[in-house]
Amino acid sequence: MMVCVVRRGAVRSAAAQQRLSSLYVDSRGTRKAAWVPPAGYPTGIHVYNSLTRTKEPLVLARPGVVTWYSCGPTVYDHAHLGHACSYVRFDIIRRILSKVFEKDLVTVMVITDIDDKIIKRANELNISPVSLARTYEEDFKQDMAALQVLQPTVYMRVTDNIPQIISFIEKIIKNGHAYATAKGNVYFDIKSIGDKYGKFSGGFLNTEEELGESDKRQNKDFALWKKSKPQEPFWISPWGKGRPGWHIECSTIASIVFGSKLDIHTGGIDLAFPHHENEIAQCEAYHQCEHWGNYFLHTGHLHLKGSEEKMSKSLKNYITIKDFLKTYSADQFRMFCLRCKYRSAVDFSDDSMNEAKSTLSTISSFMNDANAYMKGQLMCHPVREDLLWERFTDTKVNVKAALADDFDTPRAVESVMDLIHHGNRQLKAVTKETESSPSSPVVYGTMVSYIEQFFKTLGISFEARQAVAENRSSAMLHKVIDELVDFRSKVRNYALDAHEDSACDQTAAAAGEKQQREKRRQLLREREPLIQACDIVRQDLSAFGINIKDRGSKTTWELIKTDEKM
Numbered sequence: 001m002m003v004c005v006v007r008r009g010a011v012r013s014a015a016a017q018q019r020l021s022s023l024y025v026d027s028r029g030t031r032k033a034a035w036v037p038p039a040g041y042p043t044g045i046h047v048y049n050s051l052t053r054t055k056e057p058l059v060l061a062r063p064g065v066v067t068w069y070s071c072g073p074t075v076y077d078h079a080h081l082g083h084a085c086s087y088v089r090f091d092i093i094r095r096i097l098s099k100v101f102e103k104d105l106v107t108v109m110v111i112t113d114i115d116d117k118i119i120k121r122a123n124e125l126n127i128s129p130v131s132l133a134r135t136y137e138e139d140f141k142q143d144m145a146a147l148q149v150l151q152p153t154v155y156m157r158v159t160d161n162i163p164q165i166i167s168f169i170e171k172i173i174k175n176g177h178a179y180a181t182a183k184g185n186v187y188f189d190i191k192s193i194g195d196k197y198g199k200f201s202g203g204f205l206n207t208e209e210e211l212g213e214s215d216k217r218q219n220k221d222f223a224l225w226k227k228s229k230p231q232e233p234f235w236i237s238p239w240g241k242g243r244p245g246w247h248i249e250c251s252t253i254a255s256i257v258f259g260s261k262l263d264i265h266t267g268g269i270d271l272a273f274p275h276h277e278n279e280i281a282q283c284e285a286y287h288q289c290e291h292w293g294n295y296f297l298h299t300g301h302l303h304l305k306g307s308e309e310k311m312s313k314s315l316k317n318y319i320t321i322k323d324f325l326k327t328y329s330a331d332q333f334r335m336f337c338l339r340c341k342y343r344s345a346v347d348f349s350d351d352s353m354n355e356a357k358s359t360l361s362t363i364s365s366f367m368n369d370a371n372a373y374m375k376g377q378l379m380c381h382p383v384r385e386d387l388l389w390e391r392f393t394d395t396k397v398n399v400k401a402a403l404a405d406d407f408d409t410p411r412a413v414e415s416v417m418d419l420i421h422h423g424n425r426q427l428k429a430v431t432k433e434t435e436s437s438p439s440s441p442v443v444y445g446t447m448v449s450y451i452e453q454f455f456k457t458l459g460i461s462f463e464a465r466q467a468v469a470e471n472r473s474s475a476m477l478h479k480v481i482d483e484l485v486d487f488r489s490k491v492r493n494y495a496l497d498a499h500e501d502s503a504c505d506q507t508a509a510a511a512g513e514k515q516q517r518e519k520r521r522q523l524l525r526e527r528e529p530l531i532q533a534c535d536i537v538r539q540d541l542s543a544f545g546i547n548i549k550d551r552g553s554k555t556t557w558e559l560i561k562t563d564e565k566m
Ligand SMILES: Nc1ncnc2c1ncn2[C@@H]1O[C@H](COP(=O)(O)OP(=O)(O)OP(=O)(O)O)[C@@H](O)[C@H]1O
Pocket: 071, 072, 073, 074, 075, 081, 082, 083, 085, 086, 267, 268, 269, 270, 271, 299, 300, 301, 302, 303, 310, 311, 312, 313, 314
């Protein structure tokens, strides 16, 4: 049974969603146009759409093609595990869509390389904002590569698209949904879209807050273009020197690539409001369309265990990806992510990482044992092949159903672990070779092949298993360990022979019982140091991740992760 630490209240129930046929009333009593499934090509997959707060059938605008826009990082510092969690979870979904459901994906990720936080940090470090942003953009890409996150089809920077952003704003103004002020700012006029605002926030909040010094018409209006302050980077625009607001960059860049049709839009749950709310308002105002962006998928937050707050740079409660990877591996982090639903908030702790590690070692150990069994190195009682084939077929069906149900990776992994459990139960080694019986290598081979493929599909690379084949020196090391284990096995079998009655049986009649027993004791005493030496070498090698397993007179070995990364 897989136990996953999920924070309460993280996933809202579908029952909370009030939907009528064409209009629904949100929690604030506002009447809204209901989301309708897009016309297009059904996939057989259901996804939880934050727009409706329920699972909806995923229907694509084009056959077999998924268009996907992802909000990317603001590059002003090292990325932390919160970022890792969001991007690894989406990477898993991407792999499922492309490998399991055979879709072609076009993914775009924006790099926010101009922003208040970037300017502030660059000033603190006395470097230019652009140089700071380029440094951390590269750093982010390296972290993602280290976590086995696939690159998007294209990364796009905000600062490479300023003219397009300016044109985008001009059209929103022309369409009557934004206004420029005498101070040189441009704001989105929320009232101009009435009830359409509030897809994630629950509606237009008609608060009567003081506007103070602000040049906005209403407090909730948000900036499309900000007049630059002295010493800040700026671009020339029809409204004077300034720079884009945060939300407009995503609307513009998504529209440059995907026009007015977008299948999937993703980000962490903190981005739903106001960021995605405002992106939608801008795009619908620009494209003059009823619905922009069909499915909004949001990942839950990663928290340090015991903390109410999400892991965040500003709260200084973060672990950088680089620091994390000094202790744990990318496979282990991915397994940690797979064990919870992508929408759940999740607690990070050494305990939860240990559970992920233990799941990985159960998988590796099964694959090694099954391989040893196939090679005849592991003698077992006869296995119930029919049961295993049946379980195998069920597992495949269950896994696909789980993944089609809003990418339910914990359920899919649990099905596979259940198969491993049944496979293990039947791999009971017999102690004496004479007890060996017919074996069933094909069913075990099939399970190994499927399990390996399943985890590779989700981005688990099984580095330890692959390290051997990857370069010449590790291939050489593999051979050396083979030789060493073979030699140790011969020594051990020789020493163990002294325990066997049979070693002395033939001469027993001639030499007499008493003399025989004395001779055996003598042999045991003489050979005991050999057994001890064999035990010591096994223990010593385990510190380097070489796990020697003695099974009767046969010995096998496997590579597991060493303690620094376990
Ligand atoms: N603790 C977290 N758990 C899950 N996702 C997170 C976490 N922190 C940030 N994210 C997600 O990472 C992506 C990149 O975020 P961004 O660069 O804007 O960081 P941020 O939210 O400013 O980080 P911070 O709060 O640490 O400054 C967003 O989709 C955001 O939702």
